Amino acid sequence: MNQRAPSPTRVADVGSLMADRLLTISGSEAAAAAPLMDPARGGLVLVGKKPAPLAQLTAAYPEVLLMREPTSARTVATPEAPFDLPPDDGLLAAPDLSGILDGQREAGAAAAITPTRYFPSDSGAAMEAAVRVANSLYRRDMLLWIPCEWKWAGEARVARLIAILRRSRHPVALSLADRQDPLAHKGVPAGLRRIAQQVDGLVLWRTDLAGIDAMVHGASAMAVGVLPSQRHLTEAGGAAFAARPDDKTPHVFVRHLLRYVQARKMQERWFASIPAPVCECRICSGRPLDRFTGSPEDRTAAHLHNVAELMTLHGELLASGIARRSWWREQLDDARAAHQALAGRTSTDVPFPPTLNSWAKI
Numbered sequence: 001m002n003q004r005a006p007s008p009t010r011v012a013d014v015g016s017l018m019a020d021r022l023l024t025i026s027g028s029e030a031a032a033a034a035p036l037m038d039p040a041r042g043g044l045v046l047v048g049k050k051p052a053p054l055a056q057l058t059a060a061y062p063e064v065l066l067m068r069e070p071t072s073a074r075t076v077a078t079p080e081a082p083f084d085l086p087p088d089d090g091l092l093a094a095p096d097l098s099g100i101l102d103g104q105r106e107a108g109a110a111a112a113i114t115p116t117r118y119f120p121s122d123s124g125a126a127m128e129a130a131v132r133v134a135n136s137l138y139r140r141d142m143l144l145w146i147p148c149e150w151k152w153a154g155e156a157r158v159a160r161l162i163a164i165l166r167r168s169r170h171p172v173a174l175s176l177a178d179r180q181d182p183l184a185h186k187g188v189p190a191g192l193r194r195i196a197q198q199v200d201g202l203v204l205w206r207t208d209l210a211g212i213d214a215m216v217h218g219a220s221a222m223a224v225g226v227l228p229s230q231r232h233l234t235e236a237g238g239a240a241f242a243a244r245p246d247d248k249t250p251h252v253f254v255r256h257l258l259r260y261v262q263a264r265k266m267q268e269r270w271f272a273s274i275p276a277p278v279c280e281c282r283i284c285s286g287r288p289l290d291r292f293t294g295s296p297e298d299r300t301a302a303h304l305h306n307v308a309e310l311m312t313l314h315g316e317l318l319a320s321g322i323a324r325r326s327w328w329r330e331q332l333d334d335a336r337a338a339h340q341a342l343a344g345r346t347s348t349d350v351p352f353p354p355t356l357n358s359w360a361k362i
């Protein structure tokens, strides 16, 4: 046992610690999001170049599950070096994989996550090496992070991915990478669902609504990004694609449509002449959903609204018990009807998003 780690949450088993949780991935908004977290069902994952200090948040919110995502996925994994470990300079012994994980725990992380490098679609040998090396660690407080190209969840490769991940003795945190939305590729929604069904204890990491679909179909937990760029990974060395970089209005989660919509789109296209729906979450308190401008204050408020609404949806998922699938189907059917109703009221075309359509049909 590690004698030095006064961690707020003693991990008997990371699988039971993660079970049924909605984690929130956040960079600069972490301190604002922390008070919203449910100690039993939530948690916060710190990301970014300048994440909020873990120790400071641990001291302020000792009851909240906190973790930090490594920066390792910026480089490509090889079979010889699937993890990002500091080089041994020959003078001081550099920490090995277990030492890195110990460091995360000592800094206040409730569980550790491997500093895994990025797996392009042709790097099966490197991914197998990552599983093999992680399996040599006999500890129960760690997730094996698998940041990989979206093609791994496509029809051609998903069976191999599942076979590799099923060999891991540690629960897997899976992140798909793409410049845009990985779920927009044909076959990926179905592939992700297969992975959730066949890989025990899966945590879908850096996701959005796909995490709900995964948890309905067997995944253990989900980690949802606050910002669009945190809801998927980008390829090592790549940059995320922004539709309109000049438009700073936030993407707002609209519960009855089951989707994120940019505030400007609501203001200009949907609710220019009819009133926008109001939101009763604890951030909005009955105010309209299209009110957010691109100001830093409005952007933060919108992001916190998203966190609060996702938590409500996640709470409904857990409350549905063994009826998860029929509950989810009902949500998707209602969202389809809401899109049609909105199109009728606004006399505009409001297509049902292809990903929601896939989930409703597969």
Ligand SMILES: [Zn+2]
Pocket (backbone or CB within 6 Å): 279, 280, 281, 282, 283, 284, 285, 305, 306, 308, 309
């Ligand atoms: Zn709200």
